[in-house]
Amino acid sequence: MPYRHYYWPGIQGRGEYVRLALEEGGADYLDIALLDPKRGGGVPAIMRYLEGRDVRRPPFAPPFLQSGRLLIGQTANILAFLGPRLGLEPRDEAGRLWVQQLQLTMADLVSEVHDTHHPLAGRLYYEQQKAAAKRRAKEFISYRLPRYLGYFERVIERNRAPGPWMVGRRLTYADLSMAQIIAGLSYAFPNASRARLRSCPRLRALHEAVFERPRIARYVSSGRRLAFNNEGIFRHYPELDAH
């Protein structure tokens, strides 16, 4: 039975971390909300789980994944579930905890990226909080981004195993997410990202290595991967990028 993945149509968002894992793991899955609403897809398919009175363990928000009778929410939790099933994490407990720890640190970074364009209210438009967004984005680019990138660069550096990955000698779901973040940062803040990544050769190599994986390359060229756009988490507003 295929996995059933649920995420807002039209954007990569947090669903993309799950998709990359499913794709790299060669999983059989359906991206339910990308199906025609007349055939059970679209936003109503998501709302049914968020608002249905008969859902015993409702998720707070997408993404969520259905596997048989299980309904699993929260990106990092979904990846912890898929990790052993798709061969995307180490077998030892220390390694599994470390991969999940990295994933959660990336989740923090992704939230901070979101808040660069929505520092006051997720409910309101970017244009309604543009002045605050400029201040927060400047802060993010000057202080937070270098701190996060420096940290993850160090993580790869301290991995004693050969190869481009963060944990051990095999790719994990944390590597997929890291590559996705680098792609997103490069879309949202092309100037700042280029400048900051100059001192992060290992992160650049990881990013390339992930998108060169045959299954990921096939996914990207299939046209099924949604493009980055200004409805998602990584948005390109030139005024928020550093020069």
Place this chain on the structure above:
Amino acid sequence: MPYRHYYWPGIQGRGEYVRLALEEGGADYLDIALLDPKRGGGVPAIMRYLEGRDVRRPPFAPPFLQSGRLLIGQTANILAFLGPRLGLEPRDEAGRLWVQQLQLTMADLVSEVHDTHHPLAGRLYYEQQKAAAKRRAKEFISYRLPRYLGYFERVIERNRAPGPWMVGRRLTYADLSMAQIIAGLSYAFPNASRARLRSCPRLRALHEAVFERPRIARYVSSGRRLAFNNEGIFRHYPELDAH
């Protein structure tokens, strides 16, 4: 060998979720940064792991927990590690995933609480971003807080097992964290929390049930539990509270 817990001295912060689990689980632990710096405690004990060049898998930030040779970071990840060891999660996979999913949703809520007083920059003082904080806090209280509280109230309501808890008939680490959040919200936003919790009888009952647990009550009355204060995540600025 006792667990070694590391978190910034002086505030409850995210370390408190770990402490409540250790206390309720009757664990033998040392709160390293609360020891005298002359005896290996204080902030230097934390910095040694954040910045030490010999740390193979460095955490990005506290809290982190040492257990034998393991060094585990990220609050929810620490709790997932402690859950089975301290009897604070269900034994079945579906139950464990659900508890962790709830914990991660609470982590999102806690980040939003933090950003009510620091919407622009964690690095700057509250006073330097007070106008933006007022707007973000108003938004939080009007839209986000009711949404989160309504969600968690529903989670308890839909738990078919008897008792005050979120998952099954036994207390889990998610219940401890939920009670801590209600305590924090009541400190930070006494007016708004009182108003919003009026329609959440199950959350109020859970909060009471947790703080009535013998080990938690003993911990609170021991004087070891730090008081809420305006250096932490839950801060009381009357101008940010609703009237």
